[in-house]
Amino acid sequence: MKTTTYHLTQWSGQNTASNTIVSRCLKPLLLFMLCAIHQCATAQVFWQDNFENTSTPDVAAGSTRLSSLNQGFGTPSTSYFKRSSNTASDISLNASFGTTYASMSGSFIWAGENHDAAGGTENALSPVQTIEWTNIDISGKTSISFRGLFAANNVSISWDNGVNTGGSDPVGIASGNNDYILVEYAINSGSYQTLILFMGDNNTSTKILKEDTNNDGLGDGTALNNTLQEFTKTISGTGTTMKIRLTGRCNGSNEEWAVDNFRLSTPVLPVELIRFDAHTEGGTTHLAWTTGEEKNNKGFQIERSRDGRTFQKIGTVNAIGKAGNYTFTDANPIRGTNYYRLRQIDHEGTETLSKVVSVTTESNSLLSAYPNPVSDVLTIETDLSDIKNESSCDFQIINLLGQTIMTGKTAPSSATRFDVSALREGTYFLKMGSEQVKFMKK
Numbered sequence: 001m002k003t004t005t006y007h008l009t010q011w012s013g014q015n016t017a018s019n020t021i022v023s024r025c026l027k028p029l030l031l032f033m034l035c036a037i038h039q040c041a042t043a044q045v046f047w048q049d050n051f052e053n054t055s056t057p058d059v060a061a062g063s064t065r066l067s068s069l070n071q072g073f074g075t076p077s078t079s080y081f082k083r084s085s086n087t088a089s090d091i092s093l094n095a096s097f098g099t100t101y102a103s104m105s106g107s108f109i110w111a112g113e114n115h116d117a118a119g120g121t122e123n124a125l126s127p128v129q130t131i132e133w134t135n136i137d138i139s140g141k142t143s144i145s146f147r148g149l150f151a152a153n154n155v156s157i158s159w160d161n162g163v164n165t166g167g168s169d170p171v172g173i174a175s176g177n178n179d180y181i182l183v184e185y186a187i188n189s190g191s192y193q194t195l196i197l198f199m200g201d202n203n204t205s206t207k208i209l210k211e212d213t214n215n216d217g218l219g220d221g222t223a224l225n226n227t228l229q230e231f232t233k234t235i236s237g238t239g240t241t242m243k244i245r246l247t248g249r250c251n252g253s254n255e256e257w258a259v260d261n262f263r264l265s266t267p268v269l270p271v272e273l274i275r276f277d278a279h280t281e282g283g284t285t286h287l288a289w290t291t292g293e294e295k296n297n298k299g300f301q302i303e304r305s306r307d308g309r310t311f312q313k314i315g316t317v318n319a320i321g322k323a324g325n326y327t328f329t330d331a332n333p334i335r336g337t338n339y340y341r342l343r344q345i346d347h348e349g350t351e352t353l354s355k356v357v358s359v360t361t362e363s364n365s366l367l368s369a370y371p372n373p374v375s376d377v378l379t380i381e382t383d384l385s386d387i388k389n390e391s392s393c394d395f396q397i398i399n400l401l402g403q404t405i406m407t408g409k410t411a412p413s414s415a416t417r418f419d420v421s422a423l424r425e426g427t428y429f430l431k432m433g434s435e436q437v438k439f440m441k442k
Helices: 028-042
Strands: 003-006 043-049 064-067 071-073 079-084 109-113 128-137 145-152 180-187 193-200 209-211 229-234 241-249 256-267 271-281 284-294 297-305 312-318 324-330 336-346 351-353 357-361 367-370 377-382 393-398 404-410 415-419 426-432 435-441
Touching: 043 128, 145 180, 145 193, 180 256, 193 229, 241 256, 271 336, 271 357, 284 297, 284 336, 284 357, 297 324, 312 324, 312 367, 367 426, 367 435, 377 404, 377 426, 404 415
Parallel strands: none
Antiparallel strands: 003 271, 043 256, 064 128, 071 079, 079 109, 109 256, 128 241, 145 229, 145 256, 180 193, 180 241, 193 209, 271 284, 284 324, 297 312, 297 336, 336 351, 336 357, 367 377, 377 415, 393 404, 393 426, 426 435
């Protein structure tokens, strides 16, 4: 008996579900609701601050929001760094830009403008303002993702940018009048690392805030505007505690920006695959796998390949619905190396692939038929080129009485799909020359 065993701790992450296309004419609230539903299906949020509470995040007890300033000057405020209701009576935006920000997640955002001109007095406040979130529990969390909403004035404005010269500025650019929005993270007692940075682009006249994708002091990525856009970033490493820090710098009367709904999440896999084993015995291949946890799991599709690249479905197994053990027997593997994988399918149709296992079968058969049992279409796979010279090979489907029920042709060393939906339920044999395999019709 030849055995190949693979222990898998996670799926490959390939997702074959179709993307949902939402018409741009939908109202922002409906769009946000759809995005929230999608997020709940794919990620587990364990920390969040959507600024709906006055001083603490909504998720993760023990985490604290520490702001360097939570204040505005004037009514509506023209210089501010504060938790805002995003109304024209609370903050004053450039009229050409818009009276409010669009697509906020709730009733409040955090907004900033002209930090150092409070009350009309230059340098009354520092142009650099921060919020720091501390004591975020990340124990046991891996593959952490950060999500947040960002917006900024992109009309009649020139956000100052800089050149990366390794200066003392917190974003690693030369000190000076450089405007930016920066989010950083620190794990345990480690130093802060850049998570996402927005700076003025390289336009010679009007400079707008764009994501700085290479930390060179110039915005070169997605541009910000008056609609709060979601950005997602992956956090490397793990530990026990985390800090998040937001830093904003602006000193111009039209330098307006806002953020909303910061979240940390970990992926939710429909199935936790603990192991996936495959071995051959008596000319058949036996697959076995164990799940540690299942959420929304409909079942598994078993797929096989001769080359490890092109896979065909050979059977299905329904979900148990909880942690458990599964088995599947490939009664008709073809002689030589056979590759197998699992396609996990949830109730919404999302599909996730496992990694591939391979075994070398001891079967003497050069003929295979799958899926087994079959309902409609039987795939016939052959490797008869060494004993057949014809361009096609005749085959017969025979019942238990030895009667030929159906006939057909297939090319050597190929796979042929054959309609068997007209067959009654029962046991049949596929015969080609001296080769014969058994299959079930359901």
